[in-house]
Amino acid sequence: MASLRQRSWFSGLVTGTVGFAAVAAVTEPLRAGGLAPLAALAVVAGLIGVPVARAEWRRREPGRTTRERAIAALGEVLLVAWLAAVWADVRPGLAGAAAGLGIWLVSWGLVRLRSDWSVFGLAVLCLLQACLGALMGWVEAPPWSLLQPDWTRWNEWLPWSISTGLLLASAGLAHWSRGAPPPPGTGQVPWMPAGLALLAVLGAACRAGSRFEADLAMELDPIAVGVAALAVGAAASAAQVSTPNPGRTALLGGALALWFGGPGAAGVDWLLAVWLPAGLAIGAGALALSLRGVSRLVAAIGTLLALVSLALGWPGVPESPPQAVAAALTGVGLLWIAGTRALLEAK
C-alpha cells in the first residue's frame, strides 16, 4: 500500500495547508471590500498563481547553482516569516509570541512523530472547522452585510488579494522545489492547494460575517482565534514536512514568532506589505528567467503583479526610528538567513 507521501494529492494538500493560514488575516480585507477582495484573490490564484506553480512543479529539481539555492531558501524563509507575521497580527504582544513559539514547537513534535498523518489530520480538521463555523454562523445570522462586495475601494484590498492569491498556490515561493518529486501524470495537482485554501478562507469569511451581523463584532472571537491557531499550526507542520530539515524550520519559525511579538512588532506591516511581495517578485522573476514561451509570460505577469502589490500597499516611511529599525532588520535578517542557508547548502 502506497504511503501518503506517494499519493499524487499529498503535495497539493501540503501546500494547501499553508494557504489555510490566510484565514487568520481575512477580517481587514472583508471590512474594506466584502467578498470583492476574495474574488480578486481567486482570479489571481487561478489565472496566475496556479499556472506559475505548475511551471515550478514541472521543473521541480534541487537547486544546482548558488542562485537557485538562494531563491529556494528565500521562498522557504518568506513562507515561515509570513506564517509568523500572520499569527503576530492575530495575537500581538508577548503572550501571542509565546503562543506562536508553542505552535511551532507542537507542529515540530507532530512532524517528528508522524509527519504525513499530522499534516493530513490538521488539514482535515482545519477544513472541517472552517465549514462548520460558517454553517453554525449562518444559522445564527446570514452574513450579508460584511460580505457585500464593494469594488470601489480596490486600492485598499488589492495588495492583499494579489499577495495572498499568489501565496495560495505557492507561486514564486520556490516551495515546490522542496520535498519528494511529484509522481508522473499529476500536472493538475497545483489546482488543489488553491481550491482548498480558497474554501478555508471563504468559511472564515462567512463565520466573521455572521458574527458581525449578530453583534457588530469585528475583532476575532475565541473560536476564530482557535481556528487561526489551528490553521497556522497546520501550515507550520506542512512547511516542515516539505523541507529537508524540519527542526531548523521550526527553530526559525519560533524565533520569528518571538521577534514579531516583541521588538520586531513594527516589522509585521512591512513584512506583509513590502518584503513578502518583493520576495514573491524575486521568486517569480527568477522562474521567468529560466522558462520559455507561455510559462515565461505567465511568470513575468506574476512578477509584475507582485510589484503592483508592493507599490499599492507601500506603507510609507516608518514614523519613528524604532519602527524603521524593526522594518529594516526584518528585511535584512530574512535576506541574510536565506543567503547563509544557500551558501551552507552549497558546501
Next chain:
Amino acid sequence: MIAVVTLLVGLAHASIELETPPARGERTVVVLQELDGRPRGGQTVRVVHRPGLAGEREVAIGITDGLGRVRWTPEIAGVAEVRAGDETLRLHVAWPGTPIDTAVVLVLLAVAGLGAATWGAVGRNPRRR
C-alpha cells in the same frame, strides 16, 4: 407594540426604541425616552448604515417630536446604528430577500474552490501520462 429592541448604554440617560423591527422600505418609528419614561423631544436622530465597513453611510432621520418620536423608513438593509445624542442603538435592518449580487459572488467562489480542489485531486495531465 413598543420596545421591540432596546439598548441602555452604560451611564446613558435615555433609551432608543423602535416600534417595529426595521426592514428596508418599511416605515417604523424611533422612540426616544428618558430612563424614567418621559419622552425626549427636539433631539436629532441619525442612522449609520454599515458602520465600520466599506460603504458606511450616515443619514439624518429627523428630529423627535414632543412624544419623543420620529418616523424612519430604512433605505439600506443590513447592520446599522441609530444615534441620538450620546445614545446609540445597534440594530439589523432586515433584507427584503437574499441579496443577489453577494449570493452570486459567494456561490461562484465556493464552486471555484470546490472545483479547483477536486480537479487538482482527481485530474490528470494527459501529456504527462
